Amino acid sequence: MAGFRNASEMVRAQDAGQYLYASFRKQPTQTTGAGVWFDLSMSPGNPAPNYYIGAVGAFTPLKQSTDGGLRHGGNVNALGKKKFLRKLMALTPTATAAPLSCIVADYIGFYPFIDESVTDEQFLDNTQSPTRYTDGKGVMLMPVTVAGHTGGQTFTVNYTNSDGVAGRITQTATMSTQFVNGTILCSQTVGAAYVNNGPFLSLQRGDTGVRSVESVTIGGIGDVGLFALVLVKPLATFALYGIDAPTEVDYLTDMASMPEIKDDAYINLIALPNGTLSGAPIHGVLETTWG
Amino acid sequence: MAGFTGQDDLINQVSTNGKFYRSDWQKSTFATTAHTAGLWYSLQRGGGNPAADTILGTGTNLAFQALSDSVATAGGIPHGGNVGGGTGYKHLLNAAAQTAAATTAPCVLMLVDLLGFYPITSVTTTTAQTLNNTVTLPRYTDGAGVQAFLTPSTVMGAATPNLSIGYTNSAGTASRATPATLPIGNTAAAVTSIVYSGTGAGKYGPFMPLQAGDAGIRSVQSVTISASYLSGVLNLVLCKPLLTLPITTLGVTAERDLVNQFASMPKVYDGACLAWLMLAGAATPVASPLSGHLEFGWS
Numbered sequence: 001m002a003g004f005r006n007a008s009e010m011v012r013a014q015d016a017g018q019y020l021y022a023s024f025r026k027q028p029t030q031t032t033g034a035g036v037w038f039d040l041s042m043s044p045g046n047p048a049p050n051y052y053i054g055a056v057g058a059f060t061p062l063k064q065s066t067d068g069g070l071r072h073g074g075n076v077n078a079l080g081k082k083k084f085l086r087k088l089m090a091l092t093p094t095a096t097a098a099p100l101s102c103i104v105a106d107y108i109g110f111y112p113f114i115d116e117s118v119t120d121e122q123f124l125d126n127t128q129s130p131t132r133y134t135d136g137k138g139v140m141l142m143p144v145t146v147a148g149h150t151g152g153q154t155f156t157v158n159y160t161n162s163d164g165v166a167g168r169i170t171q172t173a174t175m176s177t178q179f180v181n182g183t184i185l186c187s188q189t190v191g192a193a194y195v196n197n198g199p200f201l202s203l204q205r206g207d208t209g210v211r212s213v214e215s216v217t218i219g220g221i222g223d224v225g226l227f228a229l230v231l232v233k234p235l236a237t238f239a240l241y242g243i244d245a246p247t248e249v250d251y252l253t254d255m256a257s258m259p260e261i262k263d264d265a266y267i268n269l270i271a272l273p274n275g276t277l278s279g280a281p282i283h284g285v286l287e288t289t290w291g
Numbered sequence: 292m293a294g295f296t297g298q299d300d301l302i303n304q305v306s307t308n309g310k311f312y313r314s315d316w317q318k319s320t321f322a323t324t325a326h327t328a329g330l331w332y333s334l335q336r337g338g339g340n341p342a343a344d345t346i347l348g349t350g351t352n353l354a355f356q357a358l359s360d361s362v363a364t365a366g367g368i369p370h371g372g373n374v375g376g377g378t379g380y381k382h383l384l385n386a387a388a389q390t391a392a393a394t395t396a397p398c399v400l401m402l403v404d405l406l407g408f409y410p411i412t413s414v415t416t417t418t419a420q421t422l423n424n425t426v427t428l429p430r431y432t433d434g435a436g437v438q439a440f441l442t443p444s445t446v447m448g449a450a451t452p453n454l455s456i457g458y459t460n461s462a463g464t465a466s467r468a469t470p471a472t473l474p475i476g477n478t479a480a481a482v483t484s485i486v487y488s489g490t491g492a493g494k495y496g497p498f499m500p501l502q503a504g505d506a507g508i509r510s511v512q513s514v515t516i517s518a519s520y521l522s523g524v525l526n527l528v529l530c531k532p533l534l535t536l537p538i539t540t541l542g543v544t545a546e547r548d549l550v551n552q553f554a555s556m557p558k559v560y561d562g563a564c565l566a567w568l569m570l571a572g573a574a575t576p577v578a579s580p581l582s583g584h585l586e587f588g589w590s
Contacts (some may be wrong), residue, residue: 001307002307003306003307004302004303004307006303007298008297008299034393035391035392035580036543051379063576082307084306099540099541099542099544101389103584131587138314140301140340151399154575169364171338171340171342187580189391189579189580190392190577191577192323193339194578195337195578196319196339196340196342197317197502197578197580198317199582201340202341202342203340203341203342205341205364206361234313234584237486237544238544239389239544252302253551254548255546255586256384256548256550257305257311257313257384257385257586257588258302258305258306259311259313272544273542274391274541
């Protein structure tokens with residue numbers, strides 16, 4: 001049976017080579033602001049940046065095999081196994097990048113190039129479907145800036161929730177005035193206009209996940225930018241506290257959770273900066289195990 | 292059998308059986324009124340994910356209404372639905388929270404299971420008001436560990452009345468009373484604030500003090516507001532505190548491993564309506580966002 005029945009099995013799996021150390025380095029060039037979440041997948045480094053390229057408004061799945069992302073090893077489900085995030089180490093030598101809260105997420109896919117200047121309802125294309133978390137449980141919506149704008153306009157998203165109920169509408173979010181690519185559009189902080197903002201769009205009351213997105217409606221007078229609407233499944237959290245020591249998390253003994261990583265998942269990071277991340281390398285190692 | 296027989300069983304349930312749920316939440320402080328340092332607030336009415344509650348202040352005056360995760364207007368943080376047909380429970384394994392909003396840290400968050408509330412629109416009545424307990428506690432039915440707090444859903448008037456309740460404790464003993472010194476309500480207490488919290492004489496937080504020897508509330512029979520509060524709507528909320536999570540520094544994630552670090556693994560019962568209370572450590576602007584996650588496991 002896939003998974004580990006006890007600690008002994010986990011150790012034996014590691015001894016048998018069912019274990020991967022995979023390093024990463026993300027080094028943003030963008031000037032970020034304090035308190036606005038930022039998508040590190042769009043930053044240079046290793047793995048290579050992701051640009052959210054696809055047909056306008058058409059759902060585009062993200063996969064390790066075609067798009068990269070943080071390496072976590074090959075597919076294991078067909079072997080009767082499951083893969084888990086076991087440990088993570090991360091550090092930065094750059095003072096302006098600390099402290100830094102981060103979320104490891106599975107980027108399931110995205111709807112490219114949503115036009116902030118179009119105030120008519122923009123209908124999206126779901127010809128392709130997600131290949132992971134297909135029921136939408138725990139899947140969040142993350143709008144990411146891919147072409148700069150002014151900010152301050154509102155928008156809502158019409159989606160199908162994880163129970164399969166269509167026509168659900170997010171709470172109204174207000175676009176961040178931070179405009180660099182990679183800015184999570186709905187995460188500007190403080191001020192009554194931004195009350196629903198955070199790393200992910202606020203769903204309709206009672207909803208806990210998103211299966212698909214049907215349309216986006218830009219409010220106010222619109223804006224000049226573009227964003228990608230990304231479906232993500234948050235997996236794990238870690239934080240950099242300073243530049244004097246790396247952060248180490250054992251997701252078994254420090255945070256009893258061991259989040260599962262699905263076959264061919266596209267894994268990357270989002271971060272909550274306390275200042276600019278420009279030029280700040282974030283080094284780390286993911287350790288995964290399967291059994 | 293619910294719960295875990297040991298570390299191996301936890302590993303097996305989480306990894307092999309997939310009995311694990313992660314809930315990412317984000318809540319902003321109330322959009323209308325800034326937080327005052329030293330006061331407690333409920334984040335239930337703040338915007339975010341889950342959306343702000345709209346249920347406090349509604350319903351029949353003085354009548355208890357039960358809250359659960361299936362009441363969409365209650366705005367409870369999701370925890371993955373029922374695992375025991377409505378009577379089971381999960382364990383909270385990990386919790387984290389962070390904020391990078393100016394002056395939002397330090398603060399202390401307390402996760403509570405909101406069990407229900409008595410709306411009180413008759414805030415100018417200065418005699419003891421009898422509460423309606425036709426509906427009873429949906430969880431923690433004996434009242435063990437259950438606490439109460441008072442929070443407005445409409446801003447209160449410019450008055451500072453003493454506040455007290457008469458209740459049945461978790462041992463089933465009736466006619467228990469709030470001890471002296473009675474909590475004193477804050478003047479013009481803001482929506483989401485806990486009205487008697489703060490610093491100085493007559494200030495408590497976040498919960499109403501219980502009579503000596505008591506460890507919980509099974510039901511509340513009366514509430515007394517010593518002088519007219521002039522206007523506003525109060526809510527007497529019953530809850531079960533589950534964990535405390537201090538955020539010390541802007542941008543620094545507060546983390547709690549409730550298995551190995553703070554071995555406690557609080558139970559989260561089917562139907563739990565989870566929400567955060569917040570002790571503001573500094574004057575906190577309106578709509579300041581906090582975010583984080585909760586992780587649950589079960590057998």
